[in-house]
Amino acid sequence: xxxxxxxxxxxxxxxxxxxxxxxxxxxxxxxxxxxxxxxxxxxxxxxxxxxxxxxxxxxxxxxxxxxxxxxxxxxxxxxxxxxxxxxxxxxxxxxxxxxxxxxxxxxxxxxxxxxxxxxxxxxxxxxxxxxxxxxxxxxxxxxxxxxxxxxxxxxxxxxxxxxxxxxxxxxxxxxxxxxxxxxxxxxxxxxxxxxxxxxxxxxxxxxxxxxxxxxxxxxxxxxxxxxxxxxxxxxxxxxxxxxxxxxxxxxxxxxxxxxxxxxxxxx
Numbered sequence: 001x002x003x004x005x006x007x008x009x010x011x012x013x014x015x016x017x018x019x020x021x022x023x024x025x026x027x028x029x030x031x032x033x034x035x036x037x038x039x040x041x042x043x044x045x046x047x048x049x050x051x052x053x054x055x056x057x058x059x060x061x062x063x064x065x066x067x068x069x070x071x072x073x074x075x076x077x078x079x080x081x082x083x084x085x086x087x088x089x090x091x092x093x094x095x096x097x098x099x100x101x102x103x104x105x106x107x108x109x110x111x112x113x114x115x116x117x118x119x120x121x122x123x124x125x126x127x128x129x130x131x132x133x134x135x136x137x138x139x140x141x142x143x144x145x146x147x148x149x150x151x152x153x154x155x156x157x158x159x160x161x162x163x164x165x166x167x168x169x170x171x172x173x174x175x176x177x178x179x180x181x182x183x184x185x186x187x188x189x190x191x192x193x194x195x196x197x198x199x200x201x202x203x204x205x206x207x208x209x210x211x212x213x214x215x216x217x218x219x220x221x222x223x224x225x226x227x228x229x230x231x232x233x234x235x236x237x238x239x240x241x242x243x244x245x246x247x248x249x250x251x252x253x254x255x256x257x258x259x260x261x262x263x264x265x266x267x
Contacts, residue, residue: 002216002217003214003215006214006220006239007214007239010214010237010239010256010258011258013256014237014239014256014257014258015255015256015257015258016029016257016258017029017030017034020255020257022234022251022253022255024234024247024250025234025236025253025255025257028101028236029236029257031101032094032097032098032101033094033097033236033238033257033259034259035097039093039096039100041096041120041123041124042089042093042096044150045092045116045119045120045123045150046089048116048119048146048149048150049082049086049089049116052078052079052081052082052086052114052116052146053079053082053083054079055077055078055079055082056077056078056079057077057078058075058076058077058078059075059076059077059078059081059136059138059139059142060074060075060138061074061075061076061081061136061138061139062074062135062136062137062138063135063136078114078142081113081114081139082114082116085113085114086113086114086116086117087116087117087183087211091117091240091241092116092117092120093120094238094241095117095120095121095181095209096120096121096123096124097124098179098207098209098243099121099124099125099128099179100124100125102178102179102205102207103125103128104128104178104179104206104207105128105129105175105176105178106128106129106130106131106173106175106176106177106178106179107121107122107128107129107130107131107178107179107180107181108130108131108132108133108177108179108180108181108198109121109130109131109132109133109180109181109183110133110162110166110180110181110182110183110184110185110194111132111133111134111162111181111182111183111184111185111211112132112133112134112139112140112143112157113134113139113143114139114142114143114146115132115142115143115144115145115146115147115155116146117181117183118130118132118143118146118147118152118155119146119147119150119152119155121179121181122147122152122154122155123150123152126152126153126154127154128154129154129156129175130152130154130155130156131155131156131158131169131173132155132156132157132158133157133158133160133162133165133166133169133184134157134158134159135159135160135161135162135184137159140157140159143157144157162184162185162190162194163190163193166194166197166198167197170197170198170200170201173201176201176202176203176206177198177201177202177206178202178203178205178206178207179206179207179208179209180198180202180206180207180208180209181209181211182194182195182198182208182209182210182211183211183212186211186212186215186216186218186219187216187218187219187222188218188219188221188222188225191210191219191222192222192225192226195208195210195222195226195229199229199231202231202246203246204246204247204248205246205247206245206246207243207244207245208243208244209241209242209243209244210222210223210226210241210242210244211240211241212240212241213237213239213240213241213242214239214240223237223242226242226244227254231246232244232245232246232252233245233246233247233248233250233251233252233253234247234250234252234253234254234255235254235255236255236256236257237254237255237256237257238257238258238259239256239258
């Protein structure tokens, strides 16, 4: 119910390309966000998704985040995880296009699940280093099987509680955190803490993407705090995800943009 009301509020004030006066955001919206073309990398990843959706295997899952709206228990079918926890194709393919557009050297993903979204991040450019963090060892093992099946050697999996693994991984990163997908804990305090940790390693060209910014009141509070941060210059609220930019010299602006036509209706 919360998400439905949040979506209705979003639709009331969200716009589209008409009236967009920021050349940067207009170009991003029209050529990346609303792009509906296919890339060769999509088909094998979606074939892997179909295989996982048919899997009869079960995993004992350690959930260190905010839990699931579905009320799933500790032992879960792989097919159920693929259906409810993996990002849908449209959202995962948007992340692919963002990586393809901004060409980050290092991509961080906070929350791996079965690795389907990670695969999109990694397949955008095999020369890019993708570091993904997963708290549950059994889920991490399933993700590694996904990467092996898709022949993605540029993915590194960091296992363990994100509270304990993110700081040390950032300390030895050896490169800026120039693309980060935050999908590790849908609560206000951890989200803001992870944001602050990654912020110390960002550049003016970094792109941060936050998943499920309207998932709960806590996440909406976290999103508002991120938008208000003095280092943040531009944000784009697409309802399910929020894009954050730190571009030097860019006017400070916040946008809520809907995905018209076939892209809308993710809810």
